[in-house]
Amino acid sequence: MNILVCMKQILDPEVPARDFRVDALHKEAERGSANLVTNIFCENALETALQFRERAGDVKITVLSFGAPSAEDSLRKALAMKADAAALVINEGNPHPDPLTVAQVLAAAAKRLGSFDLILVGRESGDWGAGQTGGLLAEELGWPCLSFVDSIESAGGKVRVKRQTESGFEIVEAEPPVVLTITNDEHNVPRIPKVRDVMMAHRQPLTTFNTADLGVDVSSRYYEVAQLSIPQKESHCEFVPGDTLDQKVDALARRLLEVTAAL
Amino acid sequence: MSNDVVIVVFSSDRAAEGLAGAGERLASAMGGRVFEIAIDPAEYQIEECLTALTETCRELNPRAILLSNDTYSQEIAPRLAHRLGGSAVGDGVAITAELRVTRQVYGGKAQAVIQLKRTPAVVWLRARSFAPASGGQAPSPVRTGGAPVLHAQTRIVERRRETQGEARLEDARVIVSGGRGIGGPEGFSGELQPLARLLGAQMAASRAACDAGWVPLTWQVGQTGKKVAPDLYLAIGITGASQHMAGISEAKQIAAINIDRDAPIFKHCRFGIVEDYRKVVPLLRQKLSAIQR
Ligand SMILES: Cc1cc2nc3c(=O)[nH]c(=O)nc-3n(C[C@H](O)[C@H](O)[C@H](O)COP(=O)(O)OP(=O)(O)OC[C@H]3O[C@@H](n4cnc5c(N)ncnc54)[C@H](O)[C@@H]3O)c2cc1C
Numbered sequence A: 001m002n003i004l005v006c007m008k009q010i011l012d013p014e015v016p017a018r019d020f021r022v023d024a025l026h027k028e029a030e031r032g033s034a035n036l037v038t039n040i041f042c043e044n045a046l047e048t049a050l051q052f053r054e055r056a057g058d059v060k061i062t063v064l065s066f067g068a069p070s071a072e073d074s075l076r077k078a079l080a081m082k083a084d085a086a087a088l089v090i091n092e093g094n095p096h097p098d099p100l101t102v103a104q105v106l107a108a109a110a111k112r113l114g115s116f117d118l119i120l121v122g123r124e125s126g127d128w129g130a131g132q133t134g135g136l137l138a139e140e141l142g143w144p145c146l147s148f149v150d151s152i153e154s155a156g157g158k159v160r161v162k163r164q165t166e167s168g169f170e171i172v173e174a175e176p177p178v179v180l181t182i183t184n185d186e187h188n189v190p191r192i193p194k195v196r197d198v199m200m201a202h203r204q205p206l207t208t209f210n211t212a213d214l215g216v217d218v219s220s221r222y223y224e225v226a227q228l229s230i231p232q233k234e235s236h237c238e239f240v241p242g243d244t245l246d247q248k249v250d251a252l253a254r255r256l257l258e259v260t261a262a263l
Numbered sequence B: 001m002s003n004d005v006v007i008v009v010f011s012s013d014r015a016a017e018g019l020a021g022a023g024e025r026l027a028s029a030m031g032g033r034v035f036e037i038a039i040d041p042a043e044y045q046i047e048e049c050l051t052a053l054t055e056t057c058r059e060l061n062p063r064a065i066l067l068s069n070d071t072y073s074q075e076i077a078p079r080l081a082h083r084l085g086g087s088a089v090g091d092g093v094a095i096t097a098e099l100r101v102t103r104q105v106y107g108g109k110a111q112a113v114i115q116l117k118r119t120p121a122v123v124w125l126r127a128r129s130f131a132p133a134s135g136g137q138a139p140s141p142v143r144t145g146g147a148p149v150l151h152a153q154t155r156i157v158e159r160r161r162e163t164q165g166e167a168r169l170e171d172a173r174v175i176v177s178g179g180r181g182i183g184g185p186e187g188f189s190g191e192l193q194p195l196a197r198l199l200g201a202q203m204a205a206s207r208a209a210c211d212a213g214w215v216p217l218t219w220q221v222g223q224t225g226k227k228v229a230p231d232l233y234l235a236i237g238i239t240g241a242s243q244h245m246a247g248i249s250e251a252k253q254i255a256a257i258n259i260d261r262d263a264p265i266f267k268h269c270r271f272g273i274v275e276d277y278r279k280v281v282p283l284l285r286q287k288l289s290a291i292q293r
């Protein structure tokens, strides 16, 4: 079975709000001193694929990214986590591709790379959080798509996936090829690669394309960002008064009851 | 293309009311009508639903299609937009007649206005944050029949509920929520749950606590968890990362128990206490029972 995992490199989403600035003119976040990291849900997706390979055996995992040349780091990390092959589509045309453009680029690259049974993407990216790439990619390929999956099992020629809903979970059976969008759970927390594997990953081949090779128009025709700003919203916290723990907790109890009694 | 709005409703709760309200106001701003397509979530199968919705929406030819931010809506929206030649955007908190949608980005640290370039605009909204319809003209119900998909490659074979009774977290008025600072499942069951009972509250958690497997995933609040709007949200052992706060931006009051005075959560709190929850919560429970008696 061939699995493709799409990985996006983003500005570290854990940058605290106090250090976060936007460039309102170019409608993008300022890099500042923040690191570039792999979107967490893409790592959850790779981890899900790796565990599937460990159970199902004959599985090849390819990772694919569309982005700046620095996205190579995300792919090398994926190789160190033990993906089998990696490919990068360098984006030299559009710093803010919309989700349809991204899906078209990924679909074209997937077709170039071979024939896949499963394509895994994250449920959403930690920067713009569009949550659309999986569905649009499926439509571009004419495949079905299942969202919010957290584990995959093989079941004959099919796959059985578990996916999360607001009220619990569902088991869905799918006949490949299918696109899955992956979400987090306690079992797909990404593994930490071994130092030796990190070193080896640097010597592994990396296939690269540019968008012209793939024949995809990267201008945004789906949507564009009209405004980007940081909302100002801070409230003043009143720390409950008291000299001793007992006094403070007493004040806290009264505050809580004031609020809940009014309901 | 008409100026009409279609709302797609998967359940009958506050989200449905919010959708009806958003639909009514958008249609009136654009000078169109509102149609409502109701889908029974118990019958939902992805490919069938998508095919039926595509056909019905092609006939109605609306300028905008509004959905809520539940699992099924989010799963359907981008694909529906693609099939109709439109554009989708999600998690909207406002939408204008010019098809500009406001949403949070960068994990809730920034806010963007997105201009959709193709129609129909397919938008999933934080529907619970929208005021209900004024009660003027009720939306016209439309049935989706559509041709069944002959060979669907996917099939939902089992549905499991993992909720706290029948009440939805999204509708809770008081929420007690725990994070990594709780330290393990025992803290949730032994300390936080009894406290929640005393306050008539439902339980929730941060992603860190859910990922650790301490509590069910359905408890996760935040950017990629539930969006809640209680009157009181009591955060215990939670830092207040922007992605967590993205789920409680509609809470009326936030209070926190945290050992770290500089935890970002306090920047969003009405009141709080800087102490170890292990000392605070047992004492708090005693005091609450005493005062209530
Ligand atoms: C794309 C993306 C999406 C995300 N989506 C979500 C989401 O939906 N929901 C979400 O919650 N997170 C989400 N996150 C994760 C988020 O960034 C944080 O990592 C997470 O919220 C941290 O959880 P926490 O506050 O419980 O843990 P920590 O950050 O570890 O904080 C623990 C807190 O507990 C306090 N503490 C420790 N011991 C005690 C004690 N004994 N008594 C009292 N206080 C104590 C500490 O001072 C600290 O403030 C997302 C991240 C990304 C990148």
Ligand SMILES: Nc1ncnc2c1ncn2[C@@H]1O[C@H](COP(=O)(O)O)[C@@H](O)[C@H]1O
Pocket (backbone or CB within 6 Å): A005, A006, A007, A008, A009, A039, A041, A042, A064, A065, A066, A067, A099, A102, A106, A120, A121, A122, A123, A124, A125, A128, A129, A130, A131, A132, A133, A134
């Ligand atoms: N530029 C990209 N390169 C590779 N994968 C991507 C890219 N953009 C989005 N994806 C995939 O799509 C998922 C959802 O992203 P989004 O639709 O942007 O929220 C991500 O987790 C990735 O798996």
